[in-house]
Amino acid sequence: xxVIYSREQISEIIxxxxxxxxxxxxxxxxxxxxNGKVVVPxxxxxxxxxxxxxxxxxxxxxxxxxHYVIKIASGFYENHTLGIPTNSGLVLVFxxxxxxxxxxxxxxxxxxxxxxxxxxxxxxxVMAPEKVNCIGIFGAGFQGRMQLEFLKSVVDCKDVxxxxxxxxxxxxxxxxxxxxxxxVQTTMxxxxxxxxxxxxxxxxxxxxxLLKADQILAGTHITAMGSDTxxxxxxxxxxxxxxxxxxxxxxxxxxxxxxxxxxxxxxxLDDSKVVELGILIExxxxxxxxxxxxxxxxxxxxxxxxxxxxxxxxxxxxx
Amino acid sequence: xxVIYSREQISEIIxxxxxxxxxxxxxxxxxxxxNGKVVVPxxxxxxxxxxxxxxxxxxxxxxxxxHYVIKIASGFYENHTLGIPTNSGLVLVFxxxxxxxxxxxxxxxxxxxxxxxxxxxxxxxVMAPEKVNCIGIFGAGFQGRMQLEFLKSVVDCKDVxxxxxxxxxxxxxxxxxxxxxxxVQTTMxxxxxxxxxxxxxxxxxxxxxLLKADQILAGTHITAMGSDTxxxxxxxxxxxxxxxxxxxxxxxxxxxxxxxxxxxxxxxLDDSKVVELGILIExxxxxxxxxxxxxxxxxxxxxxxxxxxxxxxxxxxxx
Numbered sequence: 271x272x273v274i275y276s277r278e279q280i281s282e283i284i285x286x287x288x289x290x291x292x293x294x295x296x297x298x299x300x301x302x303x304x305n306g307k308v309v310v311p312x313x314x315x316x317x318x319x320x321x322x323x324x325x326x327x328x329x330x331x332x333x334x335x336x337h338y339v340i341k342i343a344s345g346f347y348e349n350h351t352l353g354i355p356t357n358s359g360l361v362l363v364f365x366x367x368x369x370x371x372x373x374x375x376x377x378x379x380x381x382x383x384x385x386x387x388x389x390x391x392x393x394x395x396v397m398a399p400e401k402v403n404c405i406g407i408f409g410a411g412f413q414g415r416m417q418l419e420f421l422k423s424v425v426d427c428k429d430v431x432x433x434x435x436x437x438x439x440x441x442x443x444x445x446x447x448x449x450x451x452x453x454v455q456t457t458m459x460x461x462x463x464x465x466x467x468x469x470x471x472x473x474x475x476x477x478x479x480l481l482k483a484d485q486i487l488a489g490t491h492i493t494a495m496g497s498d499t500x501x502x503x504x505x506x507x508x509x510x511x512x513x514x515x516x517x518x519x520x521x522x523x524x525x526x527x528x529x530x531x532x533x534x535x536x537x538x539l540d541d542s543k544v545v546e547l548g549i550l551i552e553x554x555x556x557x558x559x560x561x562x563x564x565x566x567x568x569x570x571x572x573x574x575x576x577x578x579x580x581x582x583x584x585x586x587x588x589x
Numbered sequence: 590x591x592v593i594y595s596r597e598q599i600s601e602i603i604x605x606x607x608x609x610x611x612x613x614x615x616x617x618x619x620x621x622x623x624n625g626k627v628v629v630p631x632x633x634x635x636x637x638x639x640x641x642x643x644x645x646x647x648x649x650x651x652x653x654x655x656h657y658v659i660k661i662a663s664g665f666y667e668n669h670t671l672g673i674p675t676n677s678g679l680v681l682v683f684x685x686x687x688x689x690x691x692x693x694x695x696x697x698x699x700x701x702x703x704x705x706x707x708x709x710x711x712x713x714x715v716m717a718p719e720k721v722n723c724i725g726i727f728g729a730g731f732q733g734r735m736q737l738e739f740l741k742s743v744v745d746c747k748d749v750x751x752x753x754x755x756x757x758x759x760x761x762x763x764x765x766x767x768x769x770x771x772x773v774q775t776t777m778x779x780x781x782x783x784x785x786x787x788x789x790x791x792x793x794x795x796x797x798x799l800l801k802a803d804q805i806l807a808g809t810h811i812t813a814m815g816s817d818t819x820x821x822x823x824x825x826x827x828x829x830x831x832x833x834x835x836x837x838x839x840x841x842x843x844x845x846x847x848x849x850x851x852x853x854x855x856x857x858l859d860d861s862k863v864v865e866l867g868i869l870i871e872x873x874x875x876x877x878x879x880x881x882x883x884x885x886x887x888x889x890x891x892x893x894x895x896x897x898x899x900x901x902x903x904x905x906x907x908x
Contacts, residue, residue, distance in 0.1 A: 316650065327648065331635065354689065358688050
């Protein structure tokens with residue numbers, strides 16, 4: 271009962287899967303979510319004091335789907351003193367027809383990175399300007415790389431400017447992504463990205479805006495990926511004020527976190543302007559109508575992404 | 590990361606463990622619980638409609654302990670049409686020091702049976718009259734057997750009357766428990782149990798009282814095990830009214846379910862009379878003072894039992 275997938279096996283399955291399949295599956299998830307087909311109960315939480323740590327249980331399902339999913343993720347902030355990673359986690363997939371365990375995914379949180387990167391591609395496919403001149407990436411870390419890897423399947427552009435705060439990390443980024451066919455320039459100047467790129471992805475843990483409103487060129491699309499708490503912020507809220515289209519992966523979550531949360535709090539953004547991603551994908555009348563429009567997507571991460579990516583790992587296994 | 594225990598391996602570990610170790614561990618859990626040392630967040634729940642099913646996530650930990658535990662249990666009510674069991678489940682044990690997964694216990698709910706049976710023995714050890722003449726068991730099913738198996742370690746009495754509703758099941762019970770050295774009489778008449786037994790355990794899914802107040806002899810202790818929902822009831826509430834001592838495994842849970850819930854609703858039982866099990870165990874002044882007293886324990890099942898039994902399976906594994 272229940273196939274066990276090691277971290278290595280999961281990596282291998284992801285590597286051998288067409289990224290477009292993953293992107294399509296995550297897109298389907300966003301559509302189901304915005305159509306009220308996804309049940310996600312409140313997150314379970316345990317907080318520990320000595321040593322300081324926390325464990326979260328996220329779970330849910332698409333109504334009528336074959337499976338339901340429970341994801342357990344922990345962060346223990348003194349683990350580095352023991353030489354072990356701060357974060358760990360696994361995902362359980364169950365049959366929605368029998369309750370039987372389908373798979374135990376010992377992914378250590380890797381799948382969260384994959385589903386986050388795939389969401390960037392879902393957004394770019396539906397929101398980026400028709401002709402992307404240059405891709406701008408904020409954040410030279412692991413997620414910054416993965417964003418670019420997934421964009422490859424949906425955006426026909428190999429020119430990239432990556433912004434970061436660490437010279438060495440930037441150099442590594444350039445080298446690694448060059449192997450994937452990208453021409454990467456590195457910078458520590460956010461303005462340089464804004465001046466040259468009309469598709470920008472921010473994937474940093476920043477708590478103060480990296481981009482200012484007066485830097486943004488007409489026709490630019492920005493996907494803000496990093497701000498998933500109420501403290502984090504990557505964009506000047508004025509950018510959301512001047513944008514023609516503002517999209518949230520979850521209007522519910524945007525009440526409490528992310529760029530939209532900050533812009534609403536600052537009185538800059540009107541609720542009526544915000545469209546949910548799953549709605550935008552299906553209703554083409556809500557999408558970009560010219561290559562002059564500025565568009566923003568604020569992604570805080572929704573559980574249906576975990577559901578979709580986890581099912582992709584176990585999909586060849588019959589219950 | 591994380592040792593996987595099959596259902597068979599778990600059975601083997603339980604069989605090779607001294608029942609007294611299990612009973613002591615469960616007792617320790619009740620004491621921790623009543624002393625406010627156990628953190629148990631609200632149960633997570635998913636309800637499915639087609640086919641009808643449900644999944645519950647129960648989780649928690651003892652403050653300062655080495656581990657925390659997440660238990661997932663499902664019931665899918667049409668599984669029998671597919672020839673598979675209605676219920677399934679597993680337990681995950683994590684280090685409370687690092688968040689790392691210690692063990693995956695594919696127990697299919699078996700550990701719930703063990704911890705429930707061990708609780709019966711915890712109660713009998715502290716609440717039964719000094720001299721038990723005859724043990725009465727209501728319910729000839731699996732839990733009815735396990736209750737007796739665990740009582741063996743704490744009660745010096747081999748005479749048993751078992752009550753049931755099915756002749757064949759009663760005969761099987763008699764045969765199987767005879768192999769364990771018990772002299773078992775069977776009956777379908779509840780009065781026969783009440784007249785002869787001064788230690789009674791009820792382990793049935795009954796929704797109407799099996800025992801009436803006027804049947805209970807002085808000196809009897811009754812552990813009511815079966816009623817774990819607001820619908821189920823095994824004892825006439827008048828019994829709780831006339832009892833000298835009434836114990837609940839969880840005063841919190843007794844607000845919503847079990848025998849105490851019914852007796853309170855009927856206005857028969859005063860809150861001040863109810864003592865929590867973990868308190869009674871530690872405070873000998875609250876315990877039975879004569880062999881004439883009638884005592885009742887109402888067990889609805891608490892998460893700390895799951896925590897304790899799960900840790901027993903993984904205890905030989907170092908994180």
